[in-house]
Amino acid sequence: AQxxxxxDSQVPVFEEAPVELRCNYSSSVSVYLFWxxxxxxxxxxxxxxxxxxxxxxxxxxxxxxxxxKSQTSFHLRKPSVHISDTAEYFCAVSDPYTGGFKTxxxxxxxxxxxx
Amino acid sequence: xxxxTQTPSHQVTQMGQEVILRCVPISNHxxxxxxxxxxxxxxxxxxxxxxxxxxxxxxxxxxxxxxxRPDGSNFTLKIRSTKLEDSAMYFCASSxxxxxxxxxxxxxxxxxxxxxxx
Numbered sequence: 001a002q003x004x005x006x007x008d009s010q011v012p013v014f015e016e017a018p019v020e021l022r023c024n025y026s027s028s029v030s031v032y033l034f035w036x037x038x039x040x041x042x043x044x045x046x047x048x049x050x051x052x053x054x055x056x057x058x059x060x061x062x063x064x065x066x067x068x069k070s071q072t073s074f075h076l077r078k079p080s081v082h083i084s085d086t087a088e089y090f091c092a093v094s095d096p097y098t099g100g101f102k103t104x105x106x107x108x109x110x111x112x113x114x115x
Numbered sequence: 116x117x118x119x120t121q122t123p124s125h126q127v128t129q130m131g132q133e134v135i136l137r138c139v140p141i142s143n144h145x146x147x148x149x150x151x152x153x154x155x156x157x158x159x160x161x162x163x164x165x166x167x168x169x170x171x172x173x174x175x176x177x178x179x180x181x182x183x184r185p186d187g188s189n190f191t192l193k194i195r196s197t198k199l200e201d202s203a204m205y206f207c208a209s210s211x212x213x214x215x216x217x218x219x220x221x222x223x224x225x226x227x228x229x230x231x232x233x
Contacts, residue, residue, distance in 0.1 A: 043224045043225055049221065092158075102163060102173075104160065105150075105160075106157060107156070108157060
């Protein structure tokens, strides 16, 4: 069965500093990987996704993530964060053979960006 | 960009009452989903729906829950007799199976309905 582990529940960081949000997954088959962002009082918004091909994927708002199959990781990074990046970030995985019938989410990482 | 619409944004109900949460998926999408997020916890899959029937459901989705697509646009989640532990944010999502040559790899989420059971 698929599962997603987000290793940090909260990440405080100063504005303009780099950040990495960690995500590990477990699956016995090929997977699609996603990062979603949830701003306060809003729904989930897709940040970026990995389906196949290049292991470095770029998303919106300057975020990028790298798929590492040997380490079963899909860490999210941004070289310089802004106050507006304060939000909850969810890593998610789905099985490309069953597709979006079920997407499994991690517990989330709350990113606090301080001035 | 087209969006998934959910109403109401916040619903308060008494324990034991029935509630219906409403969603209008993106018009050309064929797959529909409900997820929930209990405060401070992860987003959990409840059910997926395709071709007017449930495709998959989680263990959370017991006999108290049902889904329906009553017309060509709405997708509803009904909880027959609410319990305190049903209090959560409920997200509707839909997807397009023909996007990017892959099946269902992107879900479009609504902004959620916050259900409070008292």
